[in-house]
Amino acid sequence: MVVFALLIINKAGGLIYNRTFAPGLQKLDSNDYLILAGTFHGIHAISRSINPAPPAQPPPGNRKPPTTGIESLESSHFRLTCYQTPTGVKFLLFTSPEQPNTELVIRRCYEIYGDFVMKNPFYSMEMPIRVEKFDRALGGYLVRPS
Amino acid sequence: MSGPPQVPPKEANHAPIPQAKPFVSSLRYPSSRKTIYDRNLNRTKTTEISLASFSYLFNSLITYHHAKSGSVSEIETRLNRAAYPIGIKMLDLLLYRQPSRTAARPTRMLDLLQFIHGTLWRALFNRSASALEQxxxxxxxxxxxxNxxxxxxxxxxxxxxxxxxCAAFIAGIIEGMCDAAGFSTDGVxxxxxxxGDEMWPGxxxxxxxxxxxxxxxxxxxxAGGG
Known part of the structure; x- marks a missing residue:
């Protein structure tokens, strides 16, 4: 499994988590990460509103946004999978293009986030995530001993 | 004292107590009409609760006490106090749940410690504690x-x-149980x-x-051979 990086963007477009998992990646400085997150947030919002299909009426009680926007983006070197939660948090997963089941991987990351970030009383909402057990659990899941 | 007690004069500062209205519960009943209070105390198989629900509740408890306290030790004291009544009640509940032939209150220190280490831990966490030391x-x-x-x-x-x-909460339960059993403590x-423990960092x-x-x-x- 080759997972390059995971980014989490809050509902206002701010980067709240970024971590790389593979060695030998080009380094971005932290400002570039913020720009990347902000830009993606904007493009994602546009992609949601230019959806050509008429919006399907969501069943009552379902808070899923009617259109999901960008779900994945592929190039010859990487694949970007995006998952937006019902509350507007976006998970961005950078993997190698041949990585299968990225949807499942990103859902599992969301689960880990739900467990160790949202159930942690010392995390303040919308702020950068500095949570030890979250780091450890993500590392245990995404970093495979090679 | 001299003379009969004086009857207070009728004045405006005494108001009659209005008749109590019949109690109407605002509890929402599940479809089976059985709340947690209607359940048999002895039924333990189905009393498991979701860890996620507990975590969110515990989360709110900590956030509340964190906001109210000025120091780390004050948070721990508050968590301890919050759990103390649970310990008192758990002693009675667990004794009640024991098979009636063998039910006995822990009257010796070691009995009590093993009761906490085994019975209490199994009731709360479905396993016994990792170790008991003196x-x-x-x-x-x-x-x-x-661990x-x-x-x-x-x-x-x-x-x-x-x-x-935050396990100060469990410490509060232990303290409540020790006190209820008649073994007062100077705090748990x-x-x-x-x-530095790779295996069990927590x-x-x-x-x-x-x-x-x-x-x-x-x-x-x-010394008395008891």
Whole structure:
């Protein structure tokens, strides 16, 4: 499994988590990460509103946004999978293009986030995530001993 | 005192108590019309609750006490106080749940410690505690060790308050139980012990300090051949 990086963007477009998992990646400085997150947030919002299909009426009680926007983006070197939660948090997963089941991987990351970030009383909402057990659990899941 | 008690004169500062309205519960009943209070106390198979619900509730408890306290030790004291009544009630409940032939209150210190280490832990966390130890230097100090306290499963302590251990809540339960059993303590506290421990980084020691009078009584019973 080759997972390059995971980014989490809050509902206002701010980067709240970024971590790389593979060695030998080009380094971005932290400002570039913020720009990347902000830009993606904007493009994602546009992609949601230019959806050509008429919006399907969501069943009552379902808070899923009617259109999901960008779900994945592929190039010859990487694949970007995006998952937006019902509350507007976006998970961005950078993997190698041949990585299968990225949807499942990103859902599992969301689960880990739900467990160790949202159930942690010392995390303040919308702020950068500095949570030890979250780091450890993500590392245990995404970093495979090679 | 002299003379009969004076009847207070009828004045405007005494108001008649209005008749109590019949109690209307605002509880929402499940479809089976059975609330948790209607259940048989002895039924333990179906009393498991979701860890996620517990975590969110515990989360709110900590956030509340965190906002109200000024220091790490105050948060721990408040968590301890919040759990103390649970310990008192758990003693009665667990004794009631024991098979009626063998039910006996823990009357000796070791019985009580094993009751906490085994019965209480199994009722709360579905497993017994990891170890039970006695201090080598102080004979009133005992330690119950849990390698991974369930209440801390999803909690990461920020660096600036690294001393805080939210298992102080469990310590409060233990303290309540000891007091209810007649073994008063000078406090039960939770301490981190997992530093540098690869396997169990969340290892926690619950330190029980019994009062001197309790230790003396224990020795007197022992000397009497009890």
């Amino acid at each position: 201090s080598n230097t102080k004979k009133n100090e005992y330690m119950i060790i849990d 991974e306290p369930l209440v801390n499963t999803f909690i990461s302590i920020p660096k600036e308050m690294s001393q805080l251990n 506290t939770a301490h981190w012990a997992g530093e 290892k926690t020691i619950f330190l029980l300090r019994f009062k001197d009078s309790v230790v003396e009584r224990e020795e007197a019973i022992k």
